[in-house]
Amino acid sequence: MTASPQDPAPNPHATAEEVEAALQDTKLAQVLYHDWEAETYDDKWSISYDERCIDYARGRFDAVAGDQPLPYERALELGCGTGFFLLNLMQGGVAKTGSVTDLSPGMVKVALRNAEHLGLPVDGRVADAETIPYEDDTFDLVVGHAVLHHIPDVEQSLREVLRVLKPGGRFVFAGEPSTIGNFYARWLGRATWAATTNVTKLPFLSDWRRPQAELDESSRAAALEAVVDLHTFDPTDLENIAKSAGAVGVQAKTEEFAAALLGWPVRTFEAAVPPEKLGWGWAKFAFGGFKTLSWVDDKVLQHVVPRNFFYNVMITGVKPGTTD
Numbered sequence: 001m002t003a004s005p006q007d008p009a010p011n012p013h014a015t016a017e018e019v020e021a022a023l024q025d026t027k028l029a030q031v032l033y034h035d036w037e038a039e040t041y042d043d044k045w046s047i048s049y050d051e052r053c054i055d056y057a058r059g060r061f062d063a064v065a066g067d068q069p070l071p072y073e074r075a076l077e078l079g080c081g082t083g084f085f086l087l088n089l090m091q092g093g094v095a096k097t098g099s100v101t102d103l104s105p106g107m108v109k110v111a112l113r114n115a116e117h118l119g120l121p122v123d124g125r126v127a128d129a130e131t132i133p134y135e136d137d138t139f140d141l142v143v144g145h146a147v148l149h150h151i152p153d154v155e156q157s158l159r160e161v162l163r164v165l166k167p168g169g170r171f172v173f174a175g176e177p178s179t180i181g182n183f184y185a186r187w188l189g190r191a192t193w194a195a196t197t198n199v200t201k202l203p204f205l206s207d208w209r210r211p212q213a214e215l216d217e218s219s220r221a222a223a224l225e226a227v228v229d230l231h232t233f234d235p236t237d238l239e240n241i242a243k244s245a246g247a248v249g250v251q252a253k254t255e256e257f258a259a260a261l262l263g264w265p266v267r268t269f270e271a272a273v274p275p276e277k278l279g280w281g282w283a284k285f286a287f288g289g290f291k292t293l294s295w296v297d298d299k300v301l302q303h304v305v306p307r308n309f310f311y312n313v314m315i316t317g318v319k320p321g322t323t324d
């Protein structure tokens with residue numbers, strides 16, 4: 001579990017001047033926002049490193065690359081965050097060794113700490129996905145989850161992915177917002193936030209209201225989110241970007257339509273009320289509801305709803321050539 005000594009240190013407490021500058025500089029915004037989030041990120045997104053998230057990560061991988069012989073020898077993750085995708089994929093038997101990278105030093109630190117707790121052979125670097133600091137032909141697999149939509153030049157990043165992959169090596173990116181999905185997710189999120197924060201102003205519901213300072217902080221975070229979220233994707237457009245970067249065997253898939261229609265209001269509601277108000281019954285409803293609607297998506301809606309209506313876009317492709 002090694003970090004590179006020349007990497008910058010995390011900066012979880014940005015100054016007002018830095019935040020102001022970040023409004024004009026998307027990469028500075030990424031670093032400030034994600035350094036600030038790093039230590040609480042796993043809790044915020046209910047990320048774990050047990051069967052629940054291993055199955056989820058493996059399910060996303062298998063949806064686009066499930067027919068591949070496993071495990072891959074050496075894998076790289078871009079925009080690793082706290083390591084959710086690669087660490088769970090490694091635990092799920094997808095790769096033997098890993099390198100986690102992220103633009104945010106705070107995220108790399110937490111990802112390496114998580115890998116150490118899990119006893120996984122992982123090293124890490126602070127790295128921009130547009131200029132990946134590894135030699136050509138290094139990795140058998142490159143993965144990412146919810147990262148492409150943050151990268152200014154997605155095609156440049158995929159060219160870099162293909163450069164560091166060995167010939168015949170594969171990339172798998174998942175968790176990217178579709179253009180239509182992002183539209184309804186934002187709309188549902190905003191409506192749920194407004195309804196919850198207004199209804200809880202009623203005196204008899206006041207213990208369901210989070211302190212105003214916390215609500216204000218969430219609103220400021222949402223404003224920065226608008227600076228760091230750069231793209232949404234139409235699956236066919238994303239396939240074309242990957243092909244023009246030089247990939248072959250490119251295939252995009254989408255999932256989560258009914259599940260997203262439930263998931264976004266649920267997540268927003270959870271952020272708007274004090275966590276202690278939501279007990280075990282709520283967690284069961286949220287997780288059970290998401291699982292049931294994911295089943296409906298998979299078994300029914302995938303066959304009748306056009307693919308660009310689903311929220312989650314995944315893409316895979318291969319570097320031309322063969323491994324020896």
Ligand SMILES: C[S@@+](CC[C@H](N)C(=O)[O-])C[C@H]1O[C@@H](n2cnc3c(N)ncnc32)[C@H](O)[C@@H]1O
Binds near residue numbers: 030031078083146
């Ligand atoms: C939405 S988070 C996802 C984190 C993690 N992959 C997950 O799914 O939980 C996006 C991550 O991408 C990182 N990021 C943003 N722009 C980047 C870039 N140009 N190069 C590398 N990482 C980047 C952020 O710092 C952040 O940790």
